[in-house]
Amino acid sequence: MLVYYFTQTIVSGVIALFEITMLPSTGIYYLLTNNVVILCYGVALIIIHASRSFLNRYLNRLRNNHFLTEWLFGLAFLPIAYFLYYTQYYRRLMLPPVLPESAPPVVNYLVYLAICIGYFAIVLIAMELTSRYLANRDRADAAEYRLANLAKYTNQLEVMTDDLRRFRHDYQNILYSLNSALETNNLDYAKRALNHLTRATQRNIKVPTGIIGPLKNIKDSGIKAVTYNKISIAMDKGLNLEIEIADPIQLTQTLQQVDTIRIITILFDNAVRAAVKSEKKLVNFSLYENQFAQFIVVGNSTAQEKVDLNQLSNIAHTVTIGRNHHLGLRNFQIILARYPGASNDRSSNDHYFEQRIIIPKK
Template sequence: MTFVNVNNPFVQAASPTYLFLFLIKVCLFYPLLFWGCYRHVARQRIPVSFYVVLGAIFIFWQPNLFLNDLVTICLAIMAVFYLANPFGDRLTTIVSQFGYSILVYYFASTVCMLLSRIILVKYPQFGSLLYLFLVPIIYGLALLVIRIVRPISNRYLARVNNRHPIAEWCLSLLFIPLSLFFFFVQYNQPAFNQLLGVNNLTGNSAALLIALSYFVLAILIMNHIGKDLYQRDLATFATQQLNSFANYTSELEVMYDDLRRFRHDYKNILISLNSALDDDNIEDAKQSLHQLTQSSNRIIDLPTGVLGALQNITNSGIKSIVYQKISVAIKAHLHPRLEVVRPIDLTKTLQSLDAIRIIAILLDNAIAAAKNSTQKEISLSLFENDNAQFIIVGNSTKESRVDLELLAKIEHSVSINSSHHLGLRNLKIILGHYPNAVNDRSSDHHWLEQKIVLPKN
């Protein structure tokens, strides 16, 4: 069995007509099939130049041998990662999407090849037409399969992307057994028939059944792992939410105890102050007034105003993460402001986990930057109108003005400089799944603000 092959059809072509049909097939149809499958799985546009370059390569490096295809897939993944990656997807994310698209690619190719052989047994006169149009037929079947299986594939890809890299890499290799089977049946049909002890028609039917069974098995594996990872994520999220609620309740209890003690002390201090004033004892009066001032400052400094706005966040998970980050800011001796004037449910425009991740990323960045600033302030505003919901996070900065152009250029990295931790790469990936979302930034007078606008459907 030959694994790799480089040829020159301009020398080897049997006739000008054959060469013309060959060029149409490899320069037009093959790139359409290859990039088309990935484009519909990843739901992103592929530059026209990618089709042109791949078509030119396929003239001499045909996609009809295992190592040829494997090298092409690896190069294509790198090309997408470095040259056509508008949302800054991680390499493992692109690999998982490519792995699934190539699985569909080989499944459709195997099915159509075997069906064409079965048809040609009865209708050999259609051989030339099938040679030219087999690839477009494969492409049509691949798009149909992608459409039918999309609910399962989307659930799987949504679960593994950015959270379970091991599952991404392992399941991305599911196409390899099917590809080896495809090339074995394509070039060694007599050996396959002899292995089963059947004729050509029965052998093709058996191979078709094997390919179909393997593809169904692969989809079931993806579905099972997707559901399992989803349940694990839910369990982890529930644990974090429970811990946040426990901390929230404990904080409220502490605040209540402080207020109760203050009320008791306040009455006693007022009695002492009143008695000192009646006796014209100025020293005792000053001491009582000093104690009253200290107790009042301690109560005023409690973050009751900040935490009170949490009641207008209707989603418990989002409320928990906001409380957690505000508590972190308070413990870091920052001055947080939380503005949620009216009840708001961010799950109207975002998935719950995405909303939590967006707020966590923005507040983490804001806290890290505010620690190094002079004002040490952060703010979070959540509100909505009839058309959209808004998430606005601001923080004081060490710099008078953050370079927003530089910030936009390096969203693939983790930080813009030592004073402002960004972590915006994952934010860009998350918002990439919401095409209508807008991320607007502004910076001036030692203040950086990010406004996420989420249109309502």
């Protein structure tokens, strides 16, 4: 309606121009006056088509991360909408001539049109500059976040390497002692050495190589770092983790890096939040692909025997600022909607809930 009112102002100005500068009885004047609605819709379609790329770029920059900014810019168009409405339907009551009565009526139309175009231009420039600033800030924050997680991941690998090196050294020493005891037929010493070896093995098995190791198959370092961060949080909460990434996978083949990170973050956060309240305290994370699609699978144990999937779908389409869970699910659905053919399969049974994200390859 905003664009339609704007085009009505343009068309009215053109008709007034013909009325003043040309004979009202000309065929062009009658053609314009008798097809005002068609002309308005035609010009509106042209404006919508011309501004579509700008608006898509604006929305892609914000990516639904800045709801307040989007709402404020939406409200910014309300004053001009009322201005255009009253210009068309209550012109005499609400908008007295801005120039002396001796000025031609077309001048007033041109002044109204200049006000509209000027206001539009100011808001659009503000949208462009603000969205560009926020997009650059988001990229910088995301890069810093990925860099910090990558540093943590690298540090953890170094700790694991040192632990394994010490374990190998101790393991070799114990084996030498055991071999020496067997050669001298000292069975008591051999038993003590064997018991020490068993305890050392059990102690070092706790090093999460089975959890951290599969991450090497994630080829994007940023996604790998964020995934490690979420795994670390889950381990700190005492959850049982099952990580399955059997083959190398490049998730950016089907998803943008930022969207992949947001999907993994939302699903992992929700899984950890639910698993903490459950009895088994289990979280499963899998990445795999075939020749047609890539799959992101996140599962978790639940306190309830079966999750109501219909209620979960309704929550995903609501906005509740006070609960990040609701907002996260809504953002998750918005992200998937940008990828044609992408789907989210959910299942829940026997105190276990799983989400399988399927993204077709291009």
